[in-house]
Amino acid sequence: MAICGIHPVSFLPGGVHSPRSVADHRAVLRNALNTAVRWGLVGRNVAAIVDAPKVSDREIRPLGKEDAKALLQAFKGERLEALFEISIALGPSQSECLGLRWADVDFNAATLRVERTLQREDGKYEFMESKSRRSRRTLPLPSPIVDSLRRHRVRQLEERLRVGPAWVGDQWGDLVFANGLGEPLPGFHVTRRLKKLLADAGPPTMRYHDLRHGATSLMAALGVPARVVMEIMGHAQFSTTMEIYAHVAPDLEREELERVVTSIWATS
Secondary structure, three states: OOEOOEOHHHOOOOOOOOHHHHHHHHHHHHHHHHHHHHOOOOOOOHHHHOOOOOOOOOOOOOOOHHHHHHHHHHHOOOOOHHHHHHHHHHOOOHHHHHOOEHHHEEOOOOEEEEOEEEEEEOOEEEEEEOOOOOOOEEEEOOHHHHHHHHHHHHHHHHHHHHHHHHOOHHHHOOEOOEOOOOOEOOHHHHHHHHHHHHHHHOOOOOOHHHHHHHHHHHHHHOOOOHHHHHHHHOOOOHHHHHHHHHHHHHHHHHHHHHHHHHHHHHOO
């Protein structure tokens, strides 16, 4: 229950949290306590009787083919070009991208294994293994992404040669996306760089997470089945995929109706 308009689950480490973050923490706690009730460790699930904060609908910006081309142009030549391209093409989260190691990339098979995230707590980096089956996934790499990763690998090896003994990348498991010394990249730095590139190039500014939503909407616009997109994105719930599909549906409906009607009228 809420007390004076404040939800007890909002008292989480790290200060003030967004309503969605609080709701997510409540859901995890509720599931854990449900298990504890079944095992007879507690008498009732107190998280189930706490009022969840109201979560407003997320604004999802669909990404069309022309939008994607504009973004790729904005990222061209950027040190983190491969990172942003992977985000648009395959939609991994920022923490999943930053947790990638070169051992996860198979250039011969053209695949990318996603199985961990990189988190930063109290200034310290920590790798977290992906918990769910869907979030642990092996993704096919389209040839343009393979080429981009190869260029990125060469650039990183050149950086390693320049800094010599100062390189500490081996201590971090040989990260795909690291700073000039092989150390983990702060998420805020990546986001700040993204906004700077977009501001300079002209495309509308966006959050890093918008690239992930954009990947889903782009696949939807190109006719990729929703179930396939769900597996690529690692969505835990099919409803998450369909929520983004719903934002693209009007344009898809118009295109399909135009195609069908045009084909009929042309033969009549």
